[in-house]
Amino acid sequence: xxxxxxxxxxxxxxxxxxxxxxxxxxxxxxxxxxxxxxxxxxxxxxxxxxxxxxxxxxxxxxxxxxxxxxxxx
Numbered sequence: 813x814x815x816x817x818x819x820x821x822x823x824x825x826x827x828x829x830x831x832x833x834x835x836x837x838x839x840x841x842x843x844x845x846x847x848x849x850x851x852x853x854x855x856x857x858x859x860x861x862x863x864x865x866x867x868x869x870x871x872x873x874x875x876x877x878x879x880x881x882x883x884x885x
Contacts (some may be wrong), residue, residue: 813821822830859865
């Protein structure tokens, strides 16, 4: 199904059903993003425990971020 077909199908729903569809899609998007964040966190923890990452201060990370943003300008 193409995006246009999905939109056309959604437009055949009643306004109440379209609102419900939006709520369902938003909930699923939130859940998908939550799962992605959890997966990233698990991978980061595994790398840290394996010694691939080192602990550092927030100040250092913020400084590095500022420097990288300046380099992009």
